[in-house]
Amino acid sequence: MDLLNIAAGVYAVDRAVKRQASTGNDTGIRFLNVCFSVQDLAFWQRSDITEVVEEILSFLTDENWSVAFKQAKAVSVPQQAPLDLSLMRRPRRIALYSGGLDSAAGLANRVLAGMDDYLLVTVGHHNKLRRLCAKQIKELSQLTQTPRQLHSTLTVNLQGGVTKRMRQQESSQRSRAFLFCAAAAVAAQTCQIEEIEIFENGVGAINLPVMTAMLIGGLATRGAHPTFLKRMGELASHVAENPVRYSLPFAALTKAEMLAPLKIHGLEAWAQQSQSCVHTSLREKASHCGQCPGCIERRQAFAAAGIAELIVGQYSFDLIEGKTLAPNSADYLRCYLDDAAAWLSGDTSIRHRLHWHLSGTDVPSEQHKLIAERQYRHAQEVMTTLGHLTGQRLAKVPN
Known part of the structure; x- marks a missing residue:
């Protein structure tokens, strides 16, 4: 829960604090000092943990994050007792699912290859995303005549006046991947699964900027970059006290190469429902x-x-x-x-x-x-x- 709260806090700060370009700072690079309230203060104050959190955020956003922690107030709200609600089947694989074209093509390729035992994790960071993903998953099951994949959604939103207009928010939001991967780590730990798959093509994962000037200043996203995924795996493993790793099963392919098998199997129209x-x-x-x-x-x-x-x-x-x-x-x-x-x-x-x-x-x-x-x-x-x-x-x- 500490990891999820930190990731949600990072996402809120990244959206609510806009970049402001100035002389000598064309891309509006921010210097962000953030303190998080956590339950396990001793763990998060370890120098190696603090450093890896700062490294992850700095790499994702290409900005300067200084992270500190303080003791959270004790939770006094009564907790619901765990209910023994057994699943019809237990997933053997975990993957992030965003409703985008790579997510759709990746899932379709895996299902066509006989891998139909996923728990798909969606972070609903904007309206209608959960319904879009659920519709895609249901229809893919019907078209391929395979079991419907299990689907879990974490919904997040900003509260207060900043949510009224998008122009009041920072549009780059480079830290979103931290929240997505944190949610997937919690799901993986719950299901006792070590590997979390990211359905991203290799060109998109490396994401070489189209201009040299875009190499710095957070002008290109690094949300599926191998370096970020390695650091995130290290942090998630420390938090879970179990091995957690993130993988890119389609790293060798372009986006078009991921799409090609869908045409062979008559999934062209379905793929176009992606966003x-x-x-x-x-x-x-x-x-x-x-x-x-x-x-x-x-x-x-x-x-x-x-x-x-x-x-x-x-x-x-x-x-x-x-x-x-x-x-x-x-x-x-x-x-x-x-x-x-x-x-x-x-x-x-x-x-x-x-x-x-x-x-x-x-x-x-x-x-x-x-x-x-x-x-x-x-x-x-x-x-x-x-x-x-x-x-x-x-x-x-x-x-």
Whole structure:
């Protein structure tokens, strides 16, 4: 419970304290001093535990966290006695499930491979997420004629005036993965399962920024990065007093390669129920804006996998056939395409960027070549599916 309370507190601080750009601090890097009330003060005040918490938060957000702890008040509320409610079956696997495209494709691939004994953990950090995930899980069971996966949801929300308008909140929220992984650790400990699976493709897990300037300042998410998952496993193992580790079963694949088997098994329409859009609160008539980085990656992956998407009701803007993109979206897409072209042309600068991105992490050097090869395959997919967009539509937007 201490771990969950700390993770929820971190998430609340990350959302409620906005980054403020200033002279010499273009990305608004914050210096956050936070004190948490905990029940087991002696444990959390251990220097090794405090240090790993600070390391995790600093790595995730690329900011400065100073963490302290104090004794929480004793809980006087009567606790419900445990009820012996036996499950119809006991899960042998644990995985995080967000309702996104990688989560959906990952789960489908596992179920198709005969692995249908999961407890899926969802952290409901925005409205409708739990219902979306539950609907996906139910329909996948029906389509594949397999047992429905067990599903557990932890719902969180901010209280007070800060919740009234999203513009009052910090939009990056890089610390979300800490809360997600903490919830999964509690579920794994309850079920006595050691391994927690993260359904993320390898390109997304490493998440090489499309610009060198994005290497610092928390401008790229690290929520599935191997270094974060290793540190999180260390902390969760200390808390549980049992081994806990996080794994990336699809680390060798691109997003399109994760999607390809779904087409073979007739799950194309089901996969399109997933959510990828960054602007979860700004859409009206469609489920995706069609222009944000999440939507761009989604369109590219479906196209590369040979899956025709339903556009009406799905996208407010048709990236592939639509009008000229908005300036910010066009800027990102141009960088995205330039990045792919650099890989295919053998530009050494892109490999230097990957080297800088991996330096100082726990990714073994012997894996760097495999990561570069995966980035190259992804670049081929990008240019094959979206390369034609470098023409008139992008040229209309000033550099």
